[in-house]
Amino acid sequence: MWLIVKALISAAVIVAVAELSSRTPRLGALVLTLPIISILAFTMSWSKDHDMLAISRLARETLILVPFGLPFFVPLAISTKTGLSFWPSFGLGVVMAALTIGAWFRFGP
Structure with a gap:
């Protein structure tokens, strides 16, 4: 049921x-x-697992990858x-965006 609620919330934001x-x-x-x-995503992850280490890692990776996705625009x-x-x-x-993100995954740390 929670999966359906998450999908509906995400769809509502997009629409x-x-x-x-x-x-x-x-x-x-x-x-x-x-x-x-x-x-x-952070809220849903926290409510599911209560794993601050996983959320911290996700936040760091997102912070790094956001600029690499900007060429899409x-x-x-x-x-x-x-x-x-x-x-x-x-x-x-x-x-x-695929090239910049791919380069990060290939050549980044």
Whole structure:
């Protein structure tokens, strides 16, 4: 039952951001940049296991990996200047983020 509740909460956040961003992109971006998913994940992890060591490790890894995921947004942000439509910009962003995250996993500590 708890798994279903977690999935519904996560889905609600995603739908809320999508709906809000179509009406007010700046407000949608604000909600998207809030660490809502991280807050939910930490809270759910704590309520399940009460393992502060695991949460601390997850927080450190997340803190390191967030900047490596940021290249995903670059092609979407400049798509009006490059003339790329949604799917090519999205695909290029996925590739760019995969490359930076992959490089971290391959060459990082």
